[in-house]
Amino acid sequence: MARVVAKALHSRRHPILAQIVPVRRCNLSCAYCNEFDRVSRPVSTDRMIERIDRLAALGTSMVDLSGGEPLLHPDLDALVRRIRQCGMMAGLLTNGYLLTRDRIHRLNRAGLDRLQISVDNVMPDQVSRKSLKVLDAKLQLLAGHAEFDVSINSVVGAGIGPPADALVIAERALALGFGTSVGLIHDGGGGLIPLDTERRKVYDSAVALARSFYSHAHDGVFQRNLIDGKPNAWQCRAGSRYLYVCEDGLVHLCSQQRGYPGVPLDQYGPEQLEREYDSVKPCAPFCSISCVHRVSLLDEIRTHPPDAIERIVATGRQHGQAPPVTVKLLAWLFVTSRHRDTFRRLAVRAFRTGS
Ligand code: SF4
Numbered sequence: 001m002a003r004v005v006a007k008a009l010h011s012r013r014h015p016i017l018a019q020i021v022p023v024r025r026c027n028l029s030c031a032y033c034n035e036f037d038r039v040s041r042p043v044s045t046d047r048m049i050e051r052i053d054r055l056a057a058l059g060t061s062m063v064d065l066s067g068g069e070p071l072l073h074p075d076l077d078a079l080v081r082r083i084r085q086c087g088m089m090a091g092l093l094t095n096g097y098l099l100t101r102d103r104i105h106r107l108n109r110a111g112l113d114r115l116q117i118s119v120d121n122v123m124p125d126q127v128s129r130k131s132l133k134v135l136d137a138k139l140q141l142l143a144g145h146a147e148f149d150v151s152i153n154s155v156v157g158a159g160i161g162p163p164a165d166a167l168v169i170a171e172r173a174l175a176l177g178f179g180t181s182v183g184l185i186h187d188g189g190g191g192l193i194p195l196d197t198e199r200r201k202v203y204d205s206a207v208a209l210a211r212s213f214y215s216h217a218h219d220g221v222f223q224r225n226l227i228d229g230k231p232n233a234w235q236c237r238a239g240s241r242y243l244y245v246c247e248d249g250l251v252h253l254c255s256q257q258r259g260y261p262g263v264p265l266d267q268y269g270p271e272q273l274e275r276e277y278d279s280v281k282p283c284a285p286f287c288s289i290s291c292v293h294r295v296s297l298l299d300e301i302r303t304h305p306p307d308a309i310e311r312i313v314a315t316g317r318q319h320g321q322a323p324p325v326t327v328k329l330l331a332w333l334f335v336t337s338r339h340r341d342t343f344r345r346l347a348v349r350a351f352r353t354g355s
């Protein structure tokens with residue numbers, strides 16, 4: 001991951017993360033989801049390999065396989081292996097239902113780097129069956145056998161589970177040794193459904209448990225404003241630093257803005273990457289798509305390192321969140337140290353070299 005961050009900070013001319021769909025079908029049907037169907041067949045392995053190779057040729061650092069449910073693809077291990085052979089990090093976004101001990105060992109052997117499961121509630125309900133009750137056995141299998149990083153995402157938002165569930169899920173994930181993150185449920189355009197007081201309290205407690213640099217930064221810079229109903233001023237880099245490649249091999253801005261640009265991946269190149277880097281997305285102020293926030297944050301740090309770090313430190317403090325060690329170190333280097341001007345000059349020079 002350090003290599004991915006270093007490459008992203010050094011240059012803006014490649015995608016940091018691509019999400020690619022090997023099968024649109026899903027074995028579940030969560031009520032809030034607009035990213036699955038019940039009928040489509042898996043994309044052929046040859047086609048998927050061509051798409052992975054094309055992403056590598058564009059200089060992509062990380063490829064996440066998503067869906068639908070990617071474990072429904074019969075050759076998923078081969079796809080993971082190809083991503084790794086191309087020198088990219090391989091990730092898997094799954095609902096976890098189809099994980100078995102054997103499946104986890106196969107993913108280990110294929111070289112999977114990271115896996116994320118979203119757990120929506122403690123008990124299954126009409127909205128979602130991605131519940132801790134059903135998935136806990138799968139999480140225990142992962143804790144015992146996975147050689148890749150596992151992250152459990154809980155969600156807070158209107159219309160999903162009892163609010164306190166997000167905290168129970170985050171605590172269980174930590175007890176099993178996994179990373180955690182807490183997301184805000186988004187509407188069909190990527191925007192936010194506002195949180196009530198009870199959900200805000202749960203959100204605060206769950207975020208306090210997720211103590212990585214990215215969770216802290218993402219919370220302070222993006223999610224706080226959204227749960228307060230305020231817009232974020234940021235440049236969405238979707239279509240450039242983040243690509244969403246659907247089952248038909250078309251590049252879209254993200255899962256919630258499918259249809260634009262809708263260009264076949266084999267015709268997507270430096271010209272499109274450059275155009276979308278600076279294009280203004282009208283949906284950005286209230287966007288809650290966390291993976292795009294996170295890659296865009298790297299460009300904010302790359303272009304204005306001292307200001308971005310100061311903002312991450314300040315917003316966390318303002319909301320009473322204790323910063324993780326990495327944020328404390330950056331705060332010392334760029335904000336409180338006697339030599340902060342020197343560190344700032346060095347950072348500006350280092351990050352801008354390859355831009
Ligand atoms: S498991 Fe994921 S892809 Fe399937 S319906 Fe639920 S949210 Fe959508």
Ligand code: SF4
Pocket residue numbers: 189190191236237238253254255256257281283284285287288289292
């Ligand atoms: S701002 Fe970017 S990531 Fe968010 S919905 Fe719009 S295009 Fe997608």
